[in-house]
Amino acid sequence: MFEVYDLSFMWSLSNITQTINSWLNQTFSPTWALIFEMVIVGICVISLFAILGLVLVLMERKVSAWMQIRLGPNRVGPKGMLQSFADTLKLLVKEGLTPNGADKFLFNLAPFIAMIVAMLLMAPIAFARDFKMWDMNIGVLYVTAVSSISVISILMAGWASNNKYSLMGAMRSGAQIVSYELSAGLAILSIVVLTGSLNLNDIIQSQANGWWIFKGHIPVLISFVIFIIAVTAETNRAPFDLAEAESELTAGFHTEYSGMKFALFFLAEYVNVFIVCAIGATLFLGGWMPFHIGNWQGFNHIMDYIPSSIWFFGKTFFLIFLIMWFRWTFPRLRIDQLLNLEWKYLLPISMFNIILVTAMAILGWHF
Amino acid sequence: MFIVKYIKEVWSAIKSLLIGMRRTGYYFTHHKEIITQQYPDNRDTLNLPERFKGEVVMPHDEKNEHRCTGCTACELACPNGTIKVITKFDISPEGKKKKAIDKLVYHLELCTMCNLCVIACPSDAIVMAQTFEHSVFDRSKLTKILNNPGSKIMDGVE
Amino acid sequence: MNGSTIIFYMLAVFTLATAFFAVVTRHIFRAAIFLLFSLIGIAGLYFWMQYEFIAAVQIVVYVGGITVLIIFSIFLTQQAGELLPTQNARGRLFAALAAFCGFALTLLQVYQYKFTNTNEPTVEPNVVNIGNQMLGTEEGGYALPFEVVSVLLLAALIGCIVIAMRPKATEKNIDLGTNNIEY
Known part of the structure; x- marks a missing residue:
C-alpha cells in the first residue's frame, strides 16, 4: 500500500523540514537548533495567521454578498482582493481605547489570551503528510482541552469592559461554549472509538482506505453533523452568535474594544473557525489523505498526484465554506432555543449515537 | 408516541x-x-424598480393641464406637513365661481416619500417620480411648486 | 543548566507567582484569573514531564470546568466588582499559620517518602493503556473507584436538578399573582 503514496512525495513538505532540521543540527548545538526551529515555527504560525485573517475575511464577505444577492467588496484592488489589506491598515492605525472604568490589566490581556489559545491549537494539526508541529499521542484530547480555555478570554473581556452589554455577551457565550463542548466532544469521541487512538496522525492513517464519513455509515454521518453544529456554536458564529448579537448587545464582549485589540479578537475568531474545520477535516474527511475509491487503481493514482497539503486545505476550506453558508442562511437563535437544541436534541442524540458507534466498532461493521 | x-x-x-x-x-x-446597482458607474443605464419613490410630481399634459382640483386631500393626508395647497377661485365663462389651485407647494426637505398623498388623491393628480439626485446647495431650492405656471385643470376632472 | 531546566524554572516561577497574586489581589475576578494561570502553569509542568494526558485532563477539568464555574459564580454575585475588604491582623496571622502548616505537612511528606527507582518497563501512555488501567478489574485497576466516583457525580447531578426544579405552583398562587399585576 505504501508505494502508492510515494508518488506524491515529490511535492512533499517533509523533505524541506528534514533538510532544515539536519542543517540546523549540523551547524549549531541541539539546544540552539531547537530554539531556531521554534523561532521558525513561530514565524510560520504568525504569518499563517495573518494570511488566514486576510483570506477568510475576504472570503466571508464575498460568500455573504453572493448569498444575499449582493456584489460584496469590489473596489480595492482587482475584484476587491485587497479589501482586507485596507481594513487591516485601518485597524492598525486606529487608536486602541481603554474605557475609564475598565479593569485595565485584564482588559488589555484578554485579546492576547484569545490569540495565544488559537496559536496553541495549531500545534497538533497535520497540514500535510509528515508536516506538523507536535506529534503528540493525545492530539484530539489536547485540542478539546485547549479550546476550552478560549471561553476564559471572552469572560475576561466581558468582565473587564465594565459594560453591561459586554458582561451579558460574555455570560451567554460562556453558557453556550460550556454546553456545546459536550456534544462536540462526544462527536469527536465517536471517531476516537472507531480508531482506538487519540493521535491525530493515527486517525489520518486509519483513513487510508477511505474517509470515516464514508466508512462509518450513518452513525458517523450523524456525528459529523453534530460536530459541525457544535463547533459553529463554539466559535460563536451565526446562527449561534448570541455572544455578540448586534441587535441586542451592540457587539457583546468586544463592545469596548477598538483598533488592534479588536482586530485580535476578530482574527482569533477566524483562526478558531479554521482550526475547528481543520480538526473536522482531519477526523471525518481524512486530513491530507487523498480521495480513493476502492480498487480503481488508475483513479487512485491520479488522486495521489495531488499534493497532500492541497487535500488538507481543500477539505478545510470546504468545511469553512459550509460554516459560512450556515451563517448567511439561518437567523439567530434565542437563548432558550439555543440551550434546548443542545440539551434536548444534540446531547441525547450524540449519546445514543456513540453507543451505536461503539457497537459498530466492536462488531467491525465498518469497512 | x-x-x-x-x-x-x-x-x-x-x-x-x-x-x-x-x-x-x-x-x-x-x-x-445580483440586484446591487453600482450607482455612479451605471448612471446612464440605471434601471430603477417600478415602485421606487423619488419625489412627488404633478404630471401635466401637452396643453399644460393638470388633474388637481385643489381638494387638499393630500395636505390632510401628509403626516409631516410637506404639502401646502394654496387655492384660488376661477370664474368660469358662465360666471360661476370654481375652486382651483393657485400653487401646490411641496417641501421636499420634509418629505419622507411615504406615498400617502398619492394614495389620498381622488383624481390621481400627483404621482411619485423616480428622480433621486436631489442634493442642492441652497435649502430654499427644495421648496417646489408642483403646478406649472399658467397651467389649468384638465376638462372633465372634478 | 540546559534548556530543559530553564523551561522548568520558568514554569515554576510562573505557577508560583500567579498563585501568589491570586492570594494577595483584592479584585475577586482577578484572583480567579490568576488561579487559572497557576493551574495552566501546572499543566505546563505536566507537559514538561511529557505526561500529555494528565496535562490535558488538568486543563479540561480545572481550567475548562472548575475555573469557568468559579468565574460564573463571581459574575452572579452581587457587588463582585468591589474591592475585597482587608483582613485584620488576627485573621492574617491565622491564615499565615494555616498556610505554613499545610506547606510543612506537604514538605514533610515529600521528604519522608522514599522515591525508589523501579526496574519495571515504562508503560506508554496511549489510549489503550489508559483505558485498560482506568477500567481494569485486576490488580492495579481503577474500575471500582471509577464507578464510585461516577455514582457520586450522578448523585450530585440529580441533587442539582432537584434543587433547581421549581415546585409546581398551585392554581391559587397563580391567581393571586395575576391579580397583583393587574391592580
Whole structure:
C-alpha cells in the first residue's frame, strides 16, 4: 500500500523540514537548533495567521454578498482582493481605547489570551503528510482541552469592559461554549472509538482506505453533523452568535474594544473557525489523505498526484465554506432555543449515537 | 408516541434548514440574480424598480393641464406637513365661481416619500417620480411648486 | 543548566507567582484569573514531564470546568466588582499559620517518602493503556473507584436538578399573582 503514496512525495513538505532540521543540527548545538526551529515555527504560525485573517475575511464577505444577492467588496484592488489589506491598515492605525472604568490589566490581556489559545491549537494539526508541529499521542484530547480555555478570554473581556452589554455577551457565550463542548466532544469521541487512538496522525492513517464519513455509515454521518453544529456554536458564529448579537448587545464582549485589540479578537475568531474545520477535516474527511475509491487503481493514482497539503486545505476550506453558508442562511437563535437544541436534541442524540458507534466498532461493521 | 414525534421533529427541522440552504446556495451560484446597482458607474443605464419613490410630481399634459382640483386631500393626508395647497377661485365663462389651485407647494426637505398623498388623491393628480439626485446647495431650492405656471385643470376632472 | 531546566524554572516561577497574586489581589475576578494561570502553569509542568494526558485532563477539568464555574459564580454575585475588604491582623496571622502548616505537612511528606527507582518497563501512555488501567478489574485497576466516583457525580447531578426544579405552583398562587399585576 505504501508505494502508492510515494508518488506524491515529490511535492512533499517533509523533505524541506528534514533538510532544515539536519542543517540546523549540523551547524549549531541541539539546544540552539531547537530554539531556531521554534523561532521558525513561530514565524510560520504568525504569518499563517495573518494570511488566514486576510483570506477568510475576504472570503466571508464575498460568500455573504453572493448569498444575499449582493456584489460584496469590489473596489480595492482587482475584484476587491485587497479589501482586507485596507481594513487591516485601518485597524492598525486606529487608536486602541481603554474605557475609564475598565479593569485595565485584564482588559488589555484578554485579546492576547484569545490569540495565544488559537496559536496553541495549531500545534497538533497535520497540514500535510509528515508536516506538523507536535506529534503528540493525545492530539484530539489536547485540542478539546485547549479550546476550552478560549471561553476564559471572552469572560475576561466581558468582565473587564465594565459594560453591561459586554458582561451579558460574555455570560451567554460562556453558557453556550460550556454546553456545546459536550456534544462536540462526544462527536469527536465517536471517531476516537472507531480508531482506538487519540493521535491525530493515527486517525489520518486509519483513513487510508477511505474517509470515516464514508466508512462509518450513518452513525458517523450523524456525528459529523453534530460536530459541525457544535463547533459553529463554539466559535460563536451565526446562527449561534448570541455572544455578540448586534441587535441586542451592540457587539457583546468586544463592545469596548477598538483598533488592534479588536482586530485580535476578530482574527482569533477566524483562526478558531479554521482550526475547528481543520480538526473536522482531519477526523471525518481524512486530513491530507487523498480521495480513493476502492480498487480503481488508475483513479487512485491520479488522486495521489495531488499534493497532500492541497487535500488538507481543500477539505478545510470546504468545511469553512459550509460554516459560512450556515451563517448567511439561518437567523439567530434565542437563548432558550439555543440551550434546548443542545440539551434536548444534540446531547441525547450524540449519546445514543456513540453507543451505536461503539457497537459498530466492536462488531467491525465498518469497512 | 413520544419518540416518533421527537424523530419527526428532528427530521422536519433538518429538512427546513436544507430548504433554506438550497435557496442561499442557488443565489451563491447564480450571479445573474445580483440586484446591487453600482450607482455612479451605471448612471446612464440605471434601471430603477417600478415602485421606487423619488419625489412627488404633478404630471401635466401637452396643453399644460393638470388633474388637481385643489381638494387638499393630500395636505390632510401628509403626516409631516410637506404639502401646502394654496387655492384660488376661477370664474368660469358662465360666471360661476370654481375652486382651483393657485400653487401646490411641496417641501421636499420634509418629505419622507411615504406615498400617502398619492394614495389620498381622488383624481390621481400627483404621482411619485423616480428622480433621486436631489442634493442642492441652497435649502430654499427644495421648496417646489408642483403646478406649472399658467397651467389649468384638465376638462372633465372634478 | 540546559534548556530543559530553564523551561522548568520558568514554569515554576510562573505557577508560583500567579498563585501568589491570586492570594494577595483584592479584585475577586482577578484572583480567579490568576488561579487559572497557576493551574495552566501546572499543566505546563505536566507537559514538561511529557505526561500529555494528565496535562490535558488538568486543563479540561480545572481550567475548562472548575475555573469557568468559579468565574460564573463571581459574575452572579452581587457587588463582585468591589474591592475585597482587608483582613485584620488576627485573621492574617491565622491564615499565615494555616498556610505554613499545610506547606510543612506537604514538605514533610515529600521528604519522608522514599522515591525508589523501579526496574519495571515504562508503560506508554496511549489510549489503550489508559483505558485498560482506568477500567481494569485486576490488580492495579481503577474500575471500582471509577464507578464510585461516577455514582457520586450522578448523585450530585440529580441533587442539582432537584434543587433547581421549581415546585409546581398551585392554581391559587397563580391567581393571586395575576391579580397583583393587574391592580
